[in-house]
Amino acid sequence: MNDPTHTPAAHDTTALEVHRPAPLVPSPAPLAPVKPLAVPSVASVVLPDGRVVTGYAVAAAQPEPVTAKPAVSRAAVNVALGGVGFLAVCGGLFLLTAFITALTALITQLVILAAVLFGGWIAAQVFGTSGRRGGTTIHIRKAVIKRSHFHS
Known part of the structure; x- marks a missing residue:
């Protein structure tokens, strides 16, 4: 074959040998029997250019x-659940902001009410005509000053 003077023919019709391996007979195991495995036969194919493939x-x-696809995709279910959670x-x-607004209005009204009541009480104390006033009473008398001495 490696001879340079040898030229192969277009269709070499030399006899082909097909080798079929003999199946191996498994030795019986002492504890459990093993089923013998069948060895497949070897097939040979002659290609048009004369080569043999075995x-x-x-x-x-x-x-x-x-696998069967579900009727609704997981992405659509996730988007729908996200929308429900967002709502x-x-x-x-919304309820929290409404509660905070109402609480702020209540506190404001209570502060204004306290300021009006306290202011009214202060005004009644200042402008009241009550006869009892606390403090010291001072009587001023006519005094005569002679020679740098005070005589009362």
């Missing part, structure tokens, strides 16, 4: 079964 037959790979939070925030 090998074992391989079973076609079975595709994995396609619940917005309603709670």
